[in-house]
Structure formats: C-alpha cells, structure tokens
Amino acid sequence: DVKVTQSSRYLVKRTGEKVFLECVQDMDHENMFWYRQDPGLGLRLIYFSYDVKMKEKGDIPEGYSVSREKKERFSLILESASTNQTSMYLCASSLGLPFEQYFGPGTRLTVT
C-alpha cells in the first residue's frame, strides 16, 4: 500500500521565516510533486521532480524552491514566507503517467 507522508499537518509561521515542508514516499516512485490547493483555484503545481536532484518548475514556482537529495524525499522550501503563501500544500508521487498520483494528507500552512 503506497504511503506518502508529510512532516506536518498544520504549521504556523511568521512573515519572512524560512519554511521547510517535507514529503516522504515509500514506493520507490521516480516522480514527486508539490501542489498548493486554494478554494476555487483547485490544485496548482509548484514544482515536480522526475529523478534525484532533478526538478522542473510547475505553474506557480515563484517564491518556492525544492530539494530532492534522495529518491524517497522531496522538500518544498519557502525562502521568505509571505502571507499570500498561506495555503494547503499537497505532496504526491507517481511512477509516471498514466499511473496514478498518490497524495499525502496535506500541510495547512498559515503565515501571519
């Protein structure tokens, strides 16, 4: 049974702080993704990685960076958190299309 875990369910940070969101998958998937979910906007892709140390920008990469040093772990970094980054962040992994993406439970980040 595929499992994608995210380091925190809820996180509150202050404006300007550096924020790390961690994601781990246990199915040896090549592809990992970070999305943000906002009401009325659906799931928007921030970054994805198709291999260790490889990354590609998604639709909304501004203000974010990522790190993938090991196959099972994909980190999302907010270099200097801002209030407009308050959102639900979802991590996912997959073998690649047309295989399904498996999502973690999400991290609700509030930046004050």
Place this chain on the structure above:
Amino acid sequence: QQQVKQSPQSLIVQKGGISIINCAYENTAFDYFPWYQQFPGKGPALLIAIRPDVSEKKEGRFTISFNKSAKQFSLHIMDSQPGDSATYFCAASWTGANNLFFGTGTRLTVIP
C-alpha cells in the same frame, strides 16, 4: 491559463439522485483523463480514469463520459449517497508526460 475547465464549482444533490460534473479542455494532445476524489482532511485519490479511445467507462456507480469532438468529459455519480460528499477534480495529460493538469474542483454535497 487553466488547461482544464471544470463546472460547477459546487453541487448539492438529494440522496439517490444523479450527480454530474463537467470538464472541458483545449489541448488535443491530451490522452489521459482521470478523476480524483478528495474527502475533508485527506489528499485526493484516484477514482476513475479514461482514455479517448472509448466514449464511456463505468466503475460501480461512477461513470466517465467522453466526447472527443467536443473536447469534453464528465463524471456521473448514479444513486448518489451522503458518503459521496467530497471534492472532485478532473484532470488531463498525455502519455509520457510527468504531470497532470487539474480542474478547479467541484464540492459535492449529497443530502439525505
């Protein structure tokens, strides 16, 4: 620019009724159309998917209808149940791609 347009944003259906969610796309290269279901507090999970070589796919009470000429596809939930209350996302991509393009989501509420 939204690659996949989804409607309605929210839907209320009586128990036993039919729920219908519609999606439209422009990119004719898309050849994979999944639907994801998300319950509160959980990440999305794959519900059902279709390829454009068939016009309909049914799994239990869930059916995807696909109209290639109109570039539209829809999810029908027959005999809707309160347990179907969730947010539904359509998505699209092409085989060999790494990422999915998601619609904006439909929040379905089935009232007893």
